Amino acid sequence: xxxxxxxxxxxxxxxxxxxxxxxxxxxxxxxxxxxxxxxxxxxxxxxxxxxxxxxxxxxxxxxxxxxxxxxxxxxxxxxxxxxxxxxxxxxxxxxxxxxxxxxxxxxxxxxxxxxxxxxxxxxxxxxxxxxxxxxxxxxxxxxxxxxxxxxxxxxxxxxxxxxxxxxxxxxxxxxxxxxxxxxxxxxxxxxxxxxxxxxxxxxxxxxxxxxxxxxxxxxxxxxxxxxxxxxxxxxxxxxxxxxxxxxxxxxxxxxxxxxxxxxxxxxxxxxxxxxxxxxxxxxxxxxxxxxxxxxxxxxxxxxxxxxxxxxxxxxxxxxxxxxxxxxxxxxxxxxxxxxxxxxxxxxxxxxxxxxxxxxxxxxxxxxxxxxxxxxxxxxxxxxxxxxxxxxxxxxxxxxxxxxxxxxxxxxxxxxxxxxxxxxxxxxxxxxxxxxxxxxxxxxxxxxxxxxxxxxxxxxxxxxxxxxxxxxxxxxxxxxxxxxxxxxxxxxxxxxxxxxxxxxxxxxxxxxxxxxxxxxxxxxxxxxxxxxxxxxxxxxxxxxxxxxxxxxxxxxxxxxxxxxxxxxxxxxxxxxxxxxxxxxxxxxxxxxxxxxxxxxxxxxxxxxxxxxxxxxxxxxxxxxxxxxxxxxxxxxxxxxxxxxxxxxxxxxxxxxxxxxxxxxxxxxxxxxxxxxxxxxxxxxxxxxxxxxxxxxxxxxxxxxxxxxxxxxxxxxxxxxxxxxxxxxxxxxxxxxxxxxxxxxxxxxxxxxxxxxxxxxxxxxxxxxxxxxxxxxxxxxxxxxxxxxxxxxxxxxxxxxxxxxxxxxxxxxxxxxxxxxxxxxxxx
Numbered sequence: 001x002x003x004x005x006x007x008x009x010x011x012x013x014x015x016x017x018x019x020x021x022x023x024x025x026x027x028x029x030x031x032x033x034x035x036x037x038x039x040x041x042x043x044x045x046x047x048x049x050x051x052x053x054x055x056x057x058x059x060x061x062x063x064x065x066x067x068x069x070x071x072x073x074x075x076x077x078x079x080x081x082x083x084x085x086x087x088x089x090x091x092x093x094x095x096x097x098x099x100x101x102x103x104x105x106x107x108x109x110x111x112x113x114x115x116x117x118x119x120x121x122x123x124x125x126x127x128x129x130x131x132x133x134x135x136x137x138x139x140x141x142x143x144x145x146x147x148x149x150x151x152x153x154x155x156x157x158x159x160x161x162x163x164x165x166x167x168x169x170x171x172x173x174x175x176x177x178x179x180x181x182x183x184x185x186x187x188x189x190x191x192x193x194x195x196x197x198x199x200x201x202x203x204x205x206x207x208x209x210x211x212x213x214x215x216x217x218x219x220x221x222x223x224x225x226x227x228x229x230x231x232x233x234x235x236x237x238x239x240x241x242x243x244x245x246x247x248x249x250x251x252x253x254x255x256x257x258x259x260x261x262x263x264x265x266x267x268x269x270x271x272x273x274x275x276x277x278x279x280x281x282x283x284x285x286x287x288x289x290x291x292x293x294x295x296x297x298x299x300x301x302x303x304x305x306x307x308x309x310x311x312x313x314x315x316x317x318x319x320x321x322x323x324x325x326x327x328x329x330x331x332x333x334x335x336x337x338x339x340x341x342x343x344x345x346x347x348x349x350x351x352x353x354x355x356x357x358x359x360x361x362x363x364x365x366x367x368x369x370x371x372x373x374x375x376x377x378x379x380x381x382x383x384x385x386x387x388x389x390x391x392x393x394x395x396x397x398x399x400x401x402x403x404x405x406x407x408x409x410x411x412x413x414x415x416x417x418x419x420x421x422x423x424x425x426x427x428x429x430x431x432x433x434x435x436x437x438x439x440x441x442x443x444x445x446x447x448x449x450x451x452x453x454x455x456x457x458x459x460x461x462x463x464x465x466x467x468x469x470x471x472x473x474x475x476x477x478x479x480x481x482x483x484x485x486x487x488x489x490x491x492x493x494x495x496x497x498x499x500x501x502x503x504x505x506x507x508x509x510x511x512x513x514x515x516x517x518x519x520x521x522x523x524x525x526x527x528x529x530x531x532x533x534x535x536x537x538x539x540x541x542x543x544x545x546x547x548x549x550x551x552x553x554x555x556x557x558x559x560x561x562x563x564x565x566x567x568x569x570x571x572x573x574x575x576x577x578x579x580x581x582x583x584x585x586x587x588x589x590x591x592x593x594x595x596x597x598x599x600x601x602x603x604x605x606x607x608x609x610x611x612x613x614x615x616x617x618x619x620x621x622x623x624x625x626x627x628x629x630x631x632x633x634x635x636x637x638x639x640x641x642x643x644x645x646x647x648x649x650x651x652x653x654x655x656x657x658x659x660x661x662x663x664x665x666x667x668x669x670x671x672x673x674x675x676x677x678x679x680x681x682x683x684x685x686x687x688x689x690x691x692x693x694x695x696x697x698x699x700x701x702x703x704x705x706x707x708x709x710x711x712x713x714x715x716x717x718x719x720x721x722x723x724x725x726x727x728x729x730x731x732x733x734x735x736x737x738x739x740x741x742x743x744x745x746x747x748x749x750x751x752x753x754x755x756x757x758x759x760x761x762x763x764x765x766x767x768x769x770x771x772x773x774x775x776x777x778x779x780x781x782x783x784x785x786x787x788x789x790x791x792x793x794x795x796x797x798x799x800x801x802x803x804x805x806x807x808x809x810x811x812x813x814x815x816x817x818x819x820x821x822x823x824x825x826x
C-alpha cells in the first residue's frame with residue numbers, strides 16, 4: 001500500500017497547483033501562488049520556510065488536509081531579493097539581462113515543499129478540459145530549502161516526473177547529481193562532531209535525532225565514524241515534534257535511566273523548543289549537549305532556554321560572514337511590501353504585535369499604523385547572528401548569475417536572453433568559481449559541495465544572565481586529519497557552568513596490572529577490570545589491554561643501526577688492511593712481522609667484527625648458542641695469534657745469542673700448531689657447554705612489569721665464565737710477555753705494539769664486567785657488543801696501523817736498513 005499512497009500524494013500535489021498559472025486548465029484544488037515575486041528575463045525560484053511550525057490534526061487519505069497554521073520568518077527570502085537587486089544594478093554582471101524571482105513558503109513541510117516545487121517547475125500536465133495545460137519551466141534554478149528533509153522530498157518526488165532533471169537546490173543533497181550546496185555536507189559535520197567528542201574523551205554518549213532524512217542520515221554518519229574511534233552510543237532516539245505524548249515519555253524515561261552525560265542533538269530548533277519544556281517538566285538537567293549548525297546559533301532557542309537546560313552546549317556553526325548592505329536591506333521591509341503585500345502584512349503584525357484590521361471587539365491588539373520603527377526593535381528578526389546562513393543564499397544567487405553570464409556570452413552586453421539548456425547550465429554551474437564583493441572564494445568540488453569549515457560555538461551565560469555564543473575553536477576539513485580540529489579549552493564553559501571537562505564513559509580506565517573484560521550484552525565501552533594474565537599488560541591509557549611488549553636489540557632502532565654500521569666498518573677496514581699487506585707482502589716490514597700470522601690475525605679480527613652481528617636482532621634458540629660460542633672461539637683465535645707473535649719476538653732475541661738454536665722450535669709449522677692448540681681448547685670448552693647446559697632463549701618478565709625482555713640465558717654460568725676466563729687468561733699472558741719484551745734492544749720492537757693492544761683489550765673487558773651486570777634489558781646486549789667492537793678495534797689499530805703508516809705514507813722507511821733505526825728516526 002505504501003507505493004500507492006505515494007502516488008496519490010503526488011497526484012494530489014499536481015492537481016492543486018494549476019489554478020494560479022493563468023492557463024485554461026480547470027483542475028480542482030487549492031491554488032498555490034508565490035508569497036513574493038518579481039518579473040525578469042530569467043526567473044530564479046526560492047523555497048523557504050516563512051513558517052516554522054504548524055498544528056497537527058489527525059489526517060486521513062479520505063479527506064483533504066486542512067491548511068497549515070504557521071509562524072513566520074523571512075530573512076532568507078530577503079537575502080535572495082537583495083542579491084538579485086544587486087546583480088540587476090551591476091553593469092558588469094549579466095548586462096542587459098534582468099533577474100526575477102518567485103519565492104514560495106514551504107512551512108518546513110515535505111508536502112508543501114513538493115507542492116510549491118511543482119508550481120515552480122510547472123511542466124506538462126493533464127487537463128480535465130480539451131485544452132492543453134502546457135507551459136515551459138518557469139525557473140532556471142531553485143534555491144532552498146534550509147531543511148534537508150524538505151529538499152529531499154522535493155527532489156525525490158518531482159525528479160522522476162518532470163522534464164527538468166537538473167534542478168539546482170543549493171543547500172542539501174544525497175547522492176543526487178543535480179543538487180549543489182552552498183553549505184558543507186552533513187557528512188563532514190557528522191565527522192567533525194565525532195572528532196570533537198573523541199577529543200574530549202567521551203566514549204559513552206547518547207543521541208537524539210530528528211526523525212527525518214536530516215536526523216537519520218546525519219546520525220548514521222556520526223555513528224559510523226564514532227565506531228571507528230571506539231565511541232559507543234548508549235542510545236540513539238528518534239524525535240519529531242508531532243510525536244504523541246506516549247512516544248515522548250518513552251524517550252524521557254530512557255534518558256533518565258541512562259548513565260552517559262553527553263547528548264548529541266541532531267535536531268532542529270523546533271524540536272528542541274518542545275524538548276526544553278519536556279526536560280524542565282521532568283527535571284532533566286546537567287547534561288552536556290553537543291549540537292549541529294541547525295540550532296547551535298539559534299537566538300530564539302537561547303531565549304526560550306529559561307531553565308539553562310542547554311547551558312554549556314558546544315557545537316558547530318557555519319563561520320561568521322558579513323555581506324555588505326544586507327543587514328540594512330533586511331531591516332527595510334519596503335522591498336517585501338512591494339513584492340508581496342500579504343506576507344508583509346503578516347510580518348508587520350507579528351513584529352509589532354498589532355493588527356491592521358480588527359475582526360471583532362474581543363481582540364485587544366492595537367491597530368498598526370505602518371509608521372512603527374523597526375530599528376527600535378530588539379528581537380530575533382533584528383538579530384543578525386544568522387548572517388552566515390543568509391550569506392549562503394546570497395552566494396547561491398551569485399553562482400547562478402555567474403553561470404548565466406558565462407553561458408549567455410556576456411561582455412558589454414549579453415548576446416542572448418534565451419535561457420540555456422538545463423544540462424548545459426548544470427555542467428557550467430558545477431565549474432563556477434568566483435569571489436564575492438567581500439572577498440569570499442566560492443566554488444564547488446566534484447560532489448557539488450563547498451569546503452567544510454565550521455566554527456566551534458560554546459553557549460555561555462553572561463553576568464546579565466543572557467546567553468552568549470562564544471567561538472572556542474575551528475574545524476577545517478581541508479587540513480590534515482590530525483590538525484582539522486583546533487580548540488581553546490581554557491575558554492570553554494561546560495554544563496552546569498563549570499570549567500572542568502565532563503566525564504562520560506561507561507567504565508573507568510583500567511589501572512596498571514589489570515585488563516578489561518567486556519560486560520556481557522553491552523557495547524565494547526562497558527567493561528570490568530580484571531588482573532592481567534601472565535604476559536599481558538594494559539597500555540598507557542589503561543583502557544586497551546594487549547600482550548606485553550617484547551624488547552630486544554633490533555636492527556631497526558637507532559642503537560642497533562649504529563652498532564651494525566660500526567661492525568661492518570670494522571670488518572671492511574680489516575679487509576682493506578689485509579689487501580694492503582697482501583699487495584706489499586714482499587716488503588721487509590711485512591716479512592719481518594711473520595706474514596702468515598699477520599694474515600691469520602686479520603682473518604680472526606674480521607670474524608670478531610662480524611660475530612657482533614649475531615647479538616643484534618630477535619634472539620632465538622640457535623642464535624643464543626651461536627653468539628657466545630662464535631664470540632669465544634674467534635677471540636681465542638685472535639689472542640692466540642697475538643700471543644704467538646709475542647713469543648716469536650722473545651725467542652727471536654734469544655736466537656741472536658751465541659750458540660742458541662731455539663728458533664728451530666718456533667718455525668711456521670710450530671706456530672700453526674700452537675695457534676690451533678689454543679683454539680681447540682676453547683672449542684672443547686664450548687662443546688662441553690653446549691652439551692651439558694647450552695644457552696637458551698629466556699623471556700624475562702621480572703625486570704619490567706610492562707615489558708618482556710627477550711634475552712639469551714647462559715644456561716650454565718660456569719660455561720660462560722669459562723669461555724670468558726680462558727680468553728682473559730690468554731690475553732693476560734700475552735700482555736705480560738709483551739710487557740717483558742717491550743725494551744728489547746731491537747729498534748723495531750713489535751712487542752710495544754702488542755703491549756698497547758693488550759692494554760686496551762684488558763681495559764675494555766675489565767670495564768665490561770660491572771657495566772654488563774648493571775645494564776638492564778637490551779642494553780646488556782649493547783654493552784657486550786661494545787666490548788667486542790672496542791677490543792677488536794684496539795687490536796687492529798695498535799698492531800696494524802703503525803705498519804700501514806710506514807707502507808703507505810713512509811715507503812722510504814720500508815727497507816731492511818731502516819727497520820733497525822725506525823723508532824729513533826721518526
